[in-house]
Amino acid sequence: MTDLAQPLPDDNRRAKRNVTILVIAQATLGAQMPMIFVLAGLAGQSLASNVCFATLPISLIVLGSMLSATPLSAVMQRYGRRAGFFVGTAGGALGAAIGAWGLIEGSFTLFLIGSLCTGIYMAAHGFYRFAAADTASPSFRPKAISYVLAGGLVSALIGPQLAKVTAEAMVVPFLGAYLTVIAINVLGSGLFLLLDIPRPPAPRHDAPRGRSRIELLKCPRVAVAIICAMVSYALMNLMMTSTPLAVVGCGFSQNNAADVVSGHVLAMFAPSFFTGHLIARFGAERIVAVGLAILAASGAVGLAGVELGHFFVALILLGIGWNFGFIGATTMLAGAHTPEEQGRVQGMNDMIVFGCVTVASLASGGLMNCSGGSAQEGWTAVNLAMAPFLVLASGALIWLMMRPREM
Numbered sequence: 324m325t326d327l328a329q330p331l332p333d334d335n336r337r338a339k340r341n342v343t344i345l346v347i348a349q350a351t352l353g354a355q356m357p358m359i360f361v362l363a364g365l366a367g368q369s370l371a372s373n374v375c376f377a378t379l380p381i382s383l384i385v386l387g388s389m390l391s392a393t394p395l396s397a398v399m400q401r402y403g404r405r406a407g408f409f410v411g412t413a414g415g416a417l418g419a420a421i422g423a424w425g426l427i428e429g430s431f432t433l434f435l436i437g438s439l440c441t442g443i444y445m446a447a448h449g450f451y452r453f454a455a456a457d458t459a460s461p462s463f464r465p466k467a468i469s470y471v472l473a474g475g476l477v478s479a480l481i482g483p484q485l486a487k488v489t490a491e492a493m494v495v496p497f498l499g500a501y502l503t504v505i506a507i508n509v510l511g512s513g514l515f516l517l518l519d520i521p522r523p524p525a526p527r528h529d530a531p532r533g534r535s536r537i538e539l540l541k542c543p544r545v546a547v548a549i550i551c552a553m554v555s556y557a558l559m560n561l562m563m564t565s566t567p568l569a570v571v572g573c574g575f576s577q578n579n580a581a582d583v584v585s586g587h588v589l590a591m592f593a594p595s596f597f598t599g600h601l602i603a604r605f606g607a608e609r610i611v612a613v614g615l616a617i618l619a620a621s622g623a624v625g626l627a628g629v630e631l632g633h634f635f636v637a638l639i640l641l642g643i644g645w646n647f648g649f650i651g652a653t654t655m656l657a658g659a660h661t662p663e664e665q666g667r668v669q670g671m672n673d674m675i676v677f678g679c680v681t682v683a684s685l686a687s688g689g690l691m692n693c694s695g696g697s698a699q700e701g702w703t704a705v706n707l708a709m710a711p712f713l714v715l716a717s718g719a720l721i722w723l724m725m726r727p728r729e730m
Contacts (some may be wrong), residue, residue, distance in 0.1 A: 327384045329474050332580075334581055335458075335459060335460055335463045337458045337519055338455075338457075338458040338460070338463060338467055339426075340519060341454065341455065341457070341458055341518055341519060341520055342455050342459075342467050342470050342471055343354075344514055344515075344517050344518055345451050345454060345455050345471045345518075346470060346471055346473065346474035347474065347478075348408075348451060348474070348511065348514045348515070349448075349451055349471055349472070349473075349474030349475050349478060349512070350474040350475070350476075350477035350478050350481070350509060350511070351481075351507065352412065352415075352444075352448070352478075352508065352510045352511040352512075352514070353474065353475055353478035353482075354477075354478040354481040354482040354485060354507060355415060355419075355444070355482065355504045355507050355508070356371070356445065356448065356478070356482065356488045357478060357479060357482030357483050357486070357584060357585070357588045358483070358485050358489075358500055358503070358504060358585065359384065359441065360381060360484045360563060360564065361482070361483055361486045361567060361580065361581050361584050362486055362490055362497050362500055363378075363380040363381050363384070363438065364377050364378045364380070364381055364564060364565075364567050364568055364688070365377075365497070365567055365568075365571070365577065365580075366380065366426065366434065366496070366497045367431070367434070368382075368568070369380055369496065370425070370429065370430070370431040370434055371431050371475070372410065372431070374692045374693075375688060375692050375693040376423070376431075376688060376690055377568060377688045377691075377692060378564050378565065378568070378683065378684055378687050378688030378691070379435060379438075379688065380422075380434060380435055380438040380684065381412075381438070381560075381564050381684045381687075381688075382681055382684040382685035382688070383438040383439045383442065383621065383681075384438045384439070384441045384442045384445055384684075385442060385445070385560065385677050385681040385683075385684050386439065386442060386677075386678075386681040387414075387418075387438070387439040387440060387441060387442015387443055387446070387682045388442040388443075388445040388446040388673070388677040388680075388681075389442070389446075389447065389673075389674055389677035389678040389680075389681055390442065390674075391414070391442055391443045391445075391446035391447075391467070392446045392670050392673035392674045392677060393671070393673075393674050394669040394670075395407045395410060395411070395443075395446050395447055395450065395670070396450070396667075396669050396670030396673070397670065398410060398682075399578050400665070401449065402522065403520065403521070403522035404450070404454045404515075404518060404520045405515045405516070405518050405520070407447055407448075407450060408447050408454075408479075408512075408518075409512060409515060410443065410447060411443055411444045411446065411450075412444060412447070412508040412509070412511060412512035412515075413443075413508070413512075414440050414441070414442070414443025414444045414445030414447070414565070415441060415443065415504065415507075415508040415574055415649070416504075416505050416508035417437075417440045417443075418437045418438065418439070418440030418441030418444065419437065419441065419501045419502070419504035419505045419508070420437070420501075420505055421433060421434075421436050421437030421440060422436070422437030422438060422439070422441070422501045423498055423501040423502055423505070424432050425437055426495050426496070426497055426498045426501065427495055427498065428636045429688040435503075437711060438644050442677075444508065445677075446673065446677070449673050449677075450669070450673075450712075451471050452468045452471055452472060452650075452653055453653075453657070453669050454471075454518075454520060455467040455468050455470070455471040456468055456657050457520050458519075458520060458521075461658070463601070464517040464654070464657060464658075465598075465599040465602040465603050465607070465650075465654045466599035466603065466656060467599070467602065468599065468650060468653055469595045469596070469597075469598045469599030469650055469658070470595065470596075470599065470688070471595075471602075472517040472592055472595040472598075472646070472650060473592055473593070473595030473596050474592070475588065475591060475592030475595070475603055476589060476592040476593050476595070478588070478592075479585060479588030479589040479591065479592055480553055480585070482583070482585075482588065483581040483584055483585035483588070484581075484585070485500070485503055486581055486690055487578060487581050489502075489503045490577070500656075502654075508708045520553070523702065533660070533661050533663040533664035533667065534660075534664055536667060536671050536721065539660065539664065539667065539668050539671065540579050540661060540671075543722075543723055543726060544658075544659040545568020545653060545656065545659045545660065545662070546719075547655070547670065547719045547720060547722070548652045548653075548655035548656040548659060548672075549652075549656070549671075549672050549675055549676065550715065550716055551611050551615070551648055551651070551652040551655070551719065551720060552648070552649055552652035552653065552672065552676050553675060553676045553680075553716075554648070554679075554712045554713065554715060554716035555611075555614060555615070555618065555644070555645050555648030555649045555652060556645065556649055556676050556679075556680050557676075557679040557680045557682070557683040557711070558618055558641075558645075558683065558709050558712055559591075559618075559641055559642075559644070559645040559649075560680045560683045560684050560687070561683040561684070561686065561687050561690075561705060561708065561709065562621070562622075562625065562637070562638070562641050562687075562705060562706070563584065563587060563638070563641065563708070564683075564684045564687040564688070565687040565688070565690065565691040565701070565702065565705045566580065566583055566584060566587070566634065566638060567580040567581075567583075567584065568688075568691050568692065568698070569629070569634070569691060569698055569701065569702040569705075570583055570631075570634055571698075572697075572698025572699075572701070572702075573597075573629045573698050573699060573702070575613065575631055575634075578629060583631075583634045583635055583638050584638070586635055586638060586639055586642075587638035587639060587641060587642045588642065589639075590638070590639040590640070590641070590642025590643050590646070591642035591643075591645055591646055592642075592646065594643055594646045594647065595646060595650065598610065598646055598647060598650045598651075599650070602650070602651060602654050603675075605663065607651045607652070607654040607655045607658075608651070608655070608720060608723065608724050610647050610650070610651040611647065611648050611651035611652055611655070611720055612717070612720055613647050614643075614644045614645070614646065614647030614648030614649070614651060614653075614718070615644070615713055615716055615717050616642035616644075617640055617643050617644035617647065617712075618640075618641065618645070618648065618707070618709065618713060619644075620640050620644070621637050621638070621640035621641040621709075622637075622706045622707075622709040622710070622713075623706075624636050624637040624640060625637040625650055625702065625703075625705070625706035626703060626706045626707070629698075629702060637706075648716075656668065656669075686708070687705060689725065690704040690705045690708060691704075691705055
């Protein structure tokens with residue numbers, strides 16, 4: 324993952340090669356995530372006996388990601404990034420295959436099992452950003468993370484369009500999309516053969532072990548970085564998961580929902596071309612603060628109305644806010660630990676983040692379908708639920724910025 328000798332500030336040739344490969348992986352393999360997030364809630368709504376559980380498949384994807392994060396981090400710490408990424412694509416293909424089987428059988432249970440396995444890919448996908456930083460110099464690190472996430476711009480274009488083309492391509496609704504996801508994982512996994520990230524050396528018995536997980540959580544910078552990443556990602560997921568249900572429930576078409584999600588995912592990744600530069604200039608904490616403010620603006624627009632334009636603007640702001648908040652928090656975390664703590668802190672971070680995202684995605688379906696008598700009332704509940712968590716993250720960030728700088 325990381326060499327014992329950190330790269331010199333002007334020696335980023337290997338890092339740039341790895342970033343290029345990871346950008347391509349983000350663009351191609353990453354296309355399956357917007358596909359699934361557009362369709363899984365709608366498929367769940369058609370299979371579930373109770374519409375309150377419509378977003379349970381998405382919740383289980385995120386739960387699978389949470390459960391996989393720490394084991395995958397351990398695999399990467401011991402065997403290297405490439406091995407972990409291969410496990411991820413295998414999980415993605417398996418999850419899509421079981422999900423396809425569930426659609427054929429009309430079994431919500433099978434579909435949920437497939438969703439849980441899909442979480443293995445989602446967890447591995449989350450480590451692309453950390454892999455980008457492994458061989459980068461400190462000055463290039465925020466740009467490397469930002470560029471890799473920018474690859475999601477292409478996946479934002481490809482994924483929802485593939486969802487449109489494949490969702491009704493077969494007699495069984497959504498089956499074509501899940502078969503396409505299998506192909507994406509099988510073909511895209513070959514990209515990782517090109518990565519040049521050294522396998523971590525086996526630790527000597529007298530090598531420093533770094534801080535325990537409890538000690539890391541007591542570090543203010545680590546704790547606040549995790550809180551801000553958790554809130555940014557969970558609120559993005561809360562709102563995005565319910566969007567297809569809200570758009571269709573307010574009288575618009577499934578294609579309209581796909582277009583709104585496409586605009587959202589574009590907004591998630593388009594700022595990545597300059598987010599790293601902004602972080603390098605103004606500092607990660609200030610960019611996270613801007614991200615939290617934009618997330619609040621997204622909720623305000625969502626509360627303002629349910630016309631198609633409101634959905635587009637709210638979801639675009641949601642994407643931009645997530646970008647600033649999540650990339651900023653990732654950069655804060657990457658600079659707050661030593662090399663021997665890397666696998667421990669990254670696995671812990673993603674387990675906590677995706678654990679909260681699991682709760683958010685499950686709550687999304689309940690708020691959307693079971694908190695009022697109409698889609699509009701459900702959408703209002705989703706947007707109001709953002710407020711307390713934004714207050715939590717903002718308070719933690721202000722507290723950190725008022726403290727003296729420390730590891």
